Amino acid sequence: MPGCSAFGCSNSASKGYVMKVFPRDPNRRKIWASKVKRVGWKPTNYSVLCEVHFEPDCWEINRVDGKRKLKVDAVPTIFSYSKIKSKRKPPAVRIVNEPSSLQDTV
Numbered sequence: 749m750p751g752c753s754a755f756g757c758s759n760s761a762s763k764g765y766v767m768k769v770f771p772r773d774p775n776r777r778k779i780w781a782s783k784v785k786r787v788g789w790k791p792t793n794y795s796v797l798c799e800v801h802f803e804p805d806c807w808e809i810n811r812v813d814g815k816r817k818l819k820v821d822a823v824p825t826i827f828s829y830s831k832i833k834s835k836r837k838p839p840a841v842r843i844v845n846e847p848s849s850l851q852d853t854v
């Protein structure tokens with residue numbers, strides 16, 4: 749099985765992650781692909797995303813077989829680019845050091 753299609757993500761099933769194939773439904777596949785935001789890239793039938801890109805409420809709960817299954821309308825929303833965005837701090841206030849001696853001489 750190939751690794752995760754998300755940019756900057758190298759998770760794979762062999763690393764113990766749950767991998768999810770892109771939906772067969774063209775519209776839903778398009779939504780997933782738009783979330784991945786990889787320029788010039790299109791998902792294939794073998795493209796997968798790992799579990800970390802899905803919010804906890806994307807998953808079905810209380811499965812009797814204990815398997816992790818996505819809800820039919822689940823959309824991956826957690827990607828590294830969104831993490832970078834939220835981590836960004838507002839620009840620091842620049843402290844201008846006016847030389848006080850200059851003011852004295854004017």
Ligand SMILES: [Zn+2]
Binds near residue numbers: 754758759798800801
């Ligand atoms: Zn991933």
